[in-house]
Structure formats: C-alpha cells, structure tokens
Amino acid sequence: MTFVRIRRLVLHSLLLLAACAALPVEWAAAQGTTGSMQISWEVRNRFRLFREERDFQLHADTLRNQTILASEQTLGVQSDGRGWARNTVGRLCVDMAGKFSEPCTRDSVKESYLTPTEHPVTVRLTGEVPVGAVCAWTFDDGDGPRQSNFDCAEPVNFRAVYGKRTVAIVDVTSGAEAPQRVTTDIxxxxxxxxxxxxxIASGEGNPDRPVALSDEGFCYRSYIGSDTGQYYRPSRAGFKGGRACESYESLQAWQAQGAQWLSAPCHRSLYSYQTRTAIAMAVQYPHxxxxxxxxxxxxxxxxxxLLGKQQAKECLTTKTSTNCQGSVAAQMTELREAMAAVKKRQPGRKLDLVLLSIGANDIGFSNLVADVIVENDTERALFKRGGILGSVDDSRSALVRELPAGFGKLREALKPLLSGDLSRVIFTAYANPTFSNGAPCPGGPAGFDVHPAFNANPRRLANVANFVESEFLPQLKAIALCQGGVLCRNPQADRMTYVDAHQQAFxxxxxxxxxxxxxxFDRACFSPKGQSFDPDIVAASSQPMLCGLGASQFRAYLPRARWIRDANDSYFAAMTYPQGISATIQPADIHDATxxxxxxxxxxxxxxxxxxHAAMADAALPAAAAVLRLGAEAEVTSEPLGEPVQTR
Known part of the structure; x- marks a missing residue:
C-alpha cells in the first residue's frame, strides 16, 4: 500500500511539472512579479458623527505618527488658539439639543446614522505598479459584479454594503505584458x-466655540471688594446692552453672545476625551x-x-431664540431608546463599547472645590444656602456609603445592553487636578482672582488634595474593578476595564x-500674585486688565503647562450663566453678584x-482597542493572491 501511494505521489508531481512547463513564458513571469502589488483600502470619513470628510481629514493628518495630545497641540497652534471644533460643531449628525439626525446627509449622501446600510470605501493598487498600467476593477458582494476601468495610479471609490463581504479583483494590464490579477476581501x-x-466625560470647560471676549469691562455687583460694591471683568463681544451695574438688560440678550457647545444643556464638547478617543480610533483603524x-x-x-433625569446646565440660546429644556433625559434612557431603534432596523447590531467616567458629583466634588476657593464669609453663606459648599467629611461619607450602591444599580442597567459583559465598559479615571511638579498646588489667589472673593485656601486645598489622592481615586478603582471588599454579584462579568495611565502625567x-x-497673554496678564484685574472701576470699565492687553487676545486652545482650567480660564473660555442651579439663588439681573x-x-x-482630555484619550484608546480586538484592521494592505489572467 505504501508503494502504491508513493507511485501516485510521483505521478502527480510529474503531471504538475509538465503542466507548469506548458504555461506561456509571459504568464510564469507575471506570477513572479504579482506579489509586489497589493490592494489597499480604507473607509472614508469613518468617524460617522462628522458630516463632511474635511473634518475627519483634519484629524487624520495631525494624528499621523503622533499622539492625540500632540495632535491637539498642533491643532491648537494651527487655529491660533481658537480651536479646531469651532467650525466642526456646525457640521455634525447631531444637533445642539442632542438629537441625532435620521437620516444624516454625509458628503452629499443620505445615510441612517444609527443603522448604516453601506459605507464609502476608497481602494488603491499599491506596491510596484507599472507606470501607465490600466486597472480593470471588479467589486462583487453577491448581488452582481460592478466593473470599471481606471489608470492604476487613480484611487477607486465605491460604497460597500454593510454586513456583506465584497470581493475586490483588479486585472492589471501594462503594454505587451500579460495581465496580472490581484484580489482581496473587503x-x-x-x-x-x-x-x-x-x-469630565462631557468635556466641560472646553466650549466648541469659546465665548468671544470684549476688551471693555462689564460690571458685577459684589458683597466685598470695593467701597462701591462693584467690580469689572471682561464683557462679551457683540453685547450691545448696558455694561454698567446701574443698567438692566435681559438674560436672553446676554446669552445670545455666549459660548457654543455640542450640547448647551449638558455642556457637551467635541474636545471631551470620549470624543477624542472615538475619533482617534477611527483614524488609526482604516477598515x-x-x-x-x-x-x-x-x-x-x-x-x-445616568439613571434619572437631571437639570439642564444652560438654555440652548441662538441669536433669534431661546430653548430652555429645564431638564435633560437620563442618559440610560436615551441609550436604550437609541438601541431600540437600532434593533428594530438591524436586529443583529449591538452596542460594542461604552466610555464612562462617573462618581465625582456623587461625592460632591464640585462642592469641595467651592469650599476651597470661596474665601469671603458673605459669599460662603450664599453658597451654603444654595447647597453648593461641601466638606471632606461629607464626601468621605458618600464615597463609602452611597457610591458602591450607585455603581451596583448602574451595572444592572448596563448589562442588558452589553450582553452581560461589563469589560466592554472603559472606565477612565479622574486625574488629581491639584498637583504640579509632583506636589500639591500651594493655594492663593493666582488663577482665581477673576472674582474678588476667590482665594484657594491652602489648608482646605491640602485636605482636598490628600482626600482625592489617598481615598477617592483608590476607592473608585476598587469599585470599578470589584476589588478591595467591594461586593459585585459576578465579579468576573461585572468588572469594568479601568484606565488610569494618564494620572502620572497630570x-x-x-x-x-x-x-x-x-x-x-497668560504670562503677561494672569498674575501669579492674583493681581490680574484693575480694581479702579472707572478705569476698568474700559480696560479691566492691568497688563494693558485686551481680553480678546486670550486663546483657550493654545498649548499651556496647566491641563486643568482655573477660574480665570473658566470665565475667559465660557463665562457661563447656568440655568440649572437652584432657583433660590438664580437672579434675573445679569449684573447680580451671584x-x-x-x-x-x-x-x-x-x-x-x-x-x-487628549492625554486622557491617549490612555483610553489602547484599552478600547484591546477590548474590541482591533489590530488586524490596522493593516491597510492585503496580500495578493498572485493569480494571473491568461490571454489568448
């Protein structure tokens, strides 16, 4: 039996050699060179929130061979500190009220945003392509081939049907040489x-279009600070109303000149680490x-x-109207409704990933900040009456008693949307905002003198810095990872993917x-001694900055050493008049001390x-890619099969 098998093997080999010898000489040569050509393909404008490819290409160009942080710094300089998002925010598949466009017209083609049926793809022949060669392209997804002929140097665009494999075949003809065939699956x-x-998740502090500042002053009343009980800070450019405290103007006229956000009610921004992570993922993985x-x-x-509705941060105000929602729907409600719409049209489509940061407000972190920076007794009494001042003891109690239970409820709400696998939740931790050069900030009025009552109290600041570093951040990590005695129903399934690699850089x-x-502007005008503004109300009404430069020269998005906005930054970038605060302290007069x-x-x-946020995105992206098992998609080119086309 063994002898018979050997004879058959030898006979088969001889027949194969004879067949190869009978091939035309030019075909055999073609087989040797086809391996140097490949079909390369990528999805165009593949961050689908962008309507126009130019907005995606802006990021693709600056993310090439550098980090998200370096990209943000490059874009900041390119825009002269005005920010890349100021134009992009008006070209999205979601409106400023948070409603997704269905359908959304992207690059002149109407698409369903939630349930796409096809994607724009660009295909190229790369490698050692003969000069002047002609490519006969065929794309077949099972519904009949689509064919076209182009110069091989030209890219080919087509729309790939979602959920189907498209076989791409190109027959390359060059002069008298025999055609060569290259193929790949798309x-x-x-x-x-x-x-x-x-x-932190929404991008607070970074309006997509910062408030335009006037070089002139705007009057606020104050309980302290001068004999007149008034002080001046930069006004909003374009505001035509009275800037003196004795004048009365409507809130709507003032708000019409405010900053613009991806979502004003939520202060949602394209600069958020979550959005930057999603954009960078689309750039890095072209398939x-x-x-x-x-x-x-x-x-x-x-x-x-997350689980219930909340008060809106601001009204959505345009130059012609104001839309005050009052409250914002629960995020989980919005997500469930979106997924219900998805399942109705594409039952097999699933939610692949959740990016999440939560917990700081649950322990009253903003109240801790207010407790640190509000120094004057009158203002402290006002904030305490409005429930805005907090203490480390209050936050510690919430951290131990309330936050773990809250996470338990959140886990149960997320599981049905993620098939019970919470490792697909990328929980990105907060960074401690109170450190510089590895040590706690010393405190004082620097960075906070935009208001006369602000002064970062050194003792209270040190207490908060220590609490955040030694208690809050470690406990939050334990909760997310079901560690340190935190009870989870099923630790293996309930454990989230935790990201904190950015904390050291912060x-x-x-x-x-x-x-x-x-x-x-920062170096000249923001005094390290907390003496940035002219206390003389007569002089400050026309020029509030002691440095002599106009406030309009401030640039929110130029690179700077601090990655945490102080109160001066907050005023100069956003100057928010929040409607979501307690009604007991919300005044009608825009010059009011509050x-x-x-x-x-x-x-x-x-x-x-x-x-x-870009630094946070640099930390979150590898974790997200690992959970999604991305990697093979990063290979832009595919190997050719090397099958020649025989000519007669």
Whole structure:
C-alpha cells in the first residue's frame, strides 16, 4: 500500500511539472512579479458623527505618527488658539439639543446614522505598479459584479454594503505584458460606541466655540471688594446692552453672545476625551467605521443624570431664540431608546463599547472645590444656602456609603445592553487636578482672582488634595474593578476595564502649573500674585486688565503647562450663566453678584483643558482597542493572491 501511494505521489508531481512547463513564458513571469502589488483600502470619513470628510481629514493628518495630545497641540497652534471644533460643531449628525439626525446627509449622501446600510470605501493598487498600467476593477458582494476601468495610479471609490463581504479583483494590464490579477476581501466593521458620564466625560470647560471676549469691562455687583460694591471683568463681544451695574438688560440678550457647545444643556464638547478617543480610533483603524453616541452630561450623578433625569446646565440660546429644556433625559434612557431603534432596523447590531467616567458629583466634588476657593464669609453663606459648599467629611461619607450602591444599580442597567459583559465598559479615571511638579498646588489667589472673593485656601486645598489622592481615586478603582471588599454579584462579568495611565502625567500639569512656554497673554496678564484685574472701576470699565492687553487676545486652545482650567480660564473660555442651579439663588439681573460668582466657575473651573482630555484619550484608546480586538484592521494592505489572467 505504501508503494502504491508513493507511485501516485510521483505521478502527480510529474503531471504538475509538465503542466507548469506548458504555461506561456509571459504568464510564469507575471506570477513572479504579482506579489509586489497589493490592494489597499480604507473607509472614508469613518468617524460617522462628522458630516463632511474635511473634518475627519483634519484629524487624520495631525494624528499621523503622533499622539492625540500632540495632535491637539498642533491643532491648537494651527487655529491660533481658537480651536479646531469651532467650525466642526456646525457640521455634525447631531444637533445642539442632542438629537441625532435620521437620516444624516454625509458628503452629499443620505445615510441612517444609527443603522448604516453601506459605507464609502476608497481602494488603491499599491506596491510596484507599472507606470501607465490600466486597472480593470471588479467589486462583487453577491448581488452582481460592478466593473470599471481606471489608470492604476487613480484611487477607486465605491460604497460597500454593510454586513456583506465584497470581493475586490483588479486585472492589471501594462503594454505587451500579460495581465496580472490581484484580489482581496473587503468587509467594513462598524463599531457602535456610547459615551456616558459627568462633566469630565462631557468635556466641560472646553466650549466648541469659546465665548468671544470684549476688551471693555462689564460690571458685577459684589458683597466685598470695593467701597462701591462693584467690580469689572471682561464683557462679551457683540453685547450691545448696558455694561454698567446701574443698567438692566435681559438674560436672553446676554446669552445670545455666549459660548457654543455640542450640547448647551449638558455642556457637551467635541474636545471631551470620549470624543477624542472615538475619533482617534477611527483614524488609526482604516477598515472600521465608528458610530458614536455622545450622551455624557455635565453635573450628572448616577441617580440624577445616568439613571434619572437631571437639570439642564444652560438654555440652548441662538441669536433669534431661546430653548430652555429645564431638564435633560437620563442618559440610560436615551441609550436604550437609541438601541431600540437600532434593533428594530438591524436586529443583529449591538452596542460594542461604552466610555464612562462617573462618581465625582456623587461625592460632591464640585462642592469641595467651592469650599476651597470661596474665601469671603458673605459669599460662603450664599453658597451654603444654595447647597453648593461641601466638606471632606461629607464626601468621605458618600464615597463609602452611597457610591458602591450607585455603581451596583448602574451595572444592572448596563448589562442588558452589553450582553452581560461589563469589560466592554472603559472606565477612565479622574486625574488629581491639584498637583504640579509632583506636589500639591500651594493655594492663593493666582488663577482665581477673576472674582474678588476667590482665594484657594491652602489648608482646605491640602485636605482636598490628600482626600482625592489617598481615598477617592483608590476607592473608585476598587469599585470599578470589584476589588478591595467591594461586593459585585459576578465579579468576573461585572468588572469594568479601568484606565488610569494618564494620572502620572497630570501630576505635573495641575491648575497651578506655569511655564515660560505658556501663551503670551497668560504670562503677561494672569498674575501669579492674583493681581490680574484693575480694581479702579472707572478705569476698568474700559480696560479691566492691568497688563494693558485686551481680553480678546486670550486663546483657550493654545498649548499651556496647566491641563486643568482655573477660574480665570473658566470665565475667559465660557463665562457661563447656568440655568440649572437652584432657583433660590438664580437672579434675573445679569449684573447680580451671584452671576459674578457662577460665571467664574460653572464654565469648567477645575476641569481638564483640551490638552488634558487628549492625554486622557491617549490612555483610553489602547484599552478600547484591546477590548474590541482591533489590530488586524490596522493593516491597510492585503496580500495578493498572485493569480494571473491568461490571454489568448
């Protein structure tokens, strides 16, 4: 039997050699060179929240061979500090009220945003392509081949049917040489990602279009600070009303000149680490498309924001109208409704990933910030009456008694949407905002003198810094990972993917960090002694800055040493008049002392800058890619089969 098998093997080999010898000489030569050509393909404008490819290409160009942080710094300089998002925010598949466009017209083609049926793909022949060669392309997804002829140097665009494999074949003809065939499979993976959480998740502190500042002053009343009980800070450019405290103007006229956000009610921003992670993922992996649902909302807690509705941060104000929602729907409600719409049209489509940061508001972190920076007794009494001042003891109690239970409820709400696998929740930790050069910030008025009553109290600041570093962040990690005695029903399934690699970098970039490379306006006008503004109300009414430069020269998105916005930054970037605060302290007069306080902190004081968010995204992206098992998609080119086309 063995002898017979050997004879058959030898006979088969001889027949194969004879067949090869009978091949035309030019065909055999073609087989030897085909391996140097490959079909390369990528999904175009693959971050699907962007309507126009130019917005995606802006990020693709700056993310090439550098980090998200370096990209943000490059874009900041390119935009002269005005920010890349100021134009992009008007070209999205979601409106400023948070409603997704169905359908959404992307690059002149109407698409379903939640349930795409096809994706735009660009295909190229790469490698050692003969000069002047002609390519006969065939794309076949099972519904009949589509054919076209082009110069091989030209890219070919087609729309790949979602959920189907498209076989791409190109026959390459060059002069008298025999045609060569290269083939590959094209299958687009559309990744569905939701962003959930609080102000860190939403991008608070980084309006997509910062408030335009006037060089002239605007009057606020104050309980302290001068004999007249008034002080001046930069006004809003374009505001035509009275700037003196004796005048009365409507809130709507003032708000029409405010900052613009991806979502004003939630202070949701394209600069958020969640959005930057999703954009960078789309750039890095050219064989996928990313459908992204930004749902995070500033001020959210687990109970009020994620699982239940919450108060809106601001009214959505345009130059012609004001839309005050009053409250914002629960993020989990919005996500469930979106997934119900998805399942109705595409039953097999699932939620692939959740980006999440939550917990700071649950322990009253913003109240701790207010306790640190509000120094004057009158203002402290006002904030205490409004429930805005807190203490470390209060936060510690909430951290131990309430936060673990809240996470338990959140886990149960997320499981049905993620097939019970919470490792697909990328929980990105907070960074300690109070460190610079590895040590706690010293405190004082620097960075907070936008209001006369602000002064970061050194003792209270040190207490908060220590609490955050030694108690809050470790406990939050234990809760997310079901460790340290935290009870989870099923630790293996309930454990989230935890990201904290960015925390070490933030230790040198807290709110008090300064450098000689900071923007010129910052170095000249934001005094390290807390003496940035002219206390003379007569002089300050026309020029409030002691440095002599106009406030309009401030640039929110230029690179700087601090990755945490201080109160001065918050006022100069956003100048928020929040409608979501307690009605007991919300005044009608835009010059009221309360607005002076709130406008300095509610626009993102002690929140990451765009650079800080980019650093967080650099940490989150590898974890997200690992959970999604991305990697093969990064190989832009495919190996050719090397099958020649025989000519007669």
């Amino acid at each position: 299958t687009v993976r559309d990744v569905l990602i939701a962003g959930l959480g609080d102000s 996928i498309a990313v459908t992204y649902l930004p749902l995070a909302c500033s001020g959210a807690t687990i109970a009020e924001g 230790a040198t970039h807290g709110f008090c960090a300064r450098a000689s490379t900071d923007p010129e 607005w002076g306080i709130l406008s300095a902190v509610y626009g993102g004081a002690i929140h990451p800058t765009a650079e800080g």
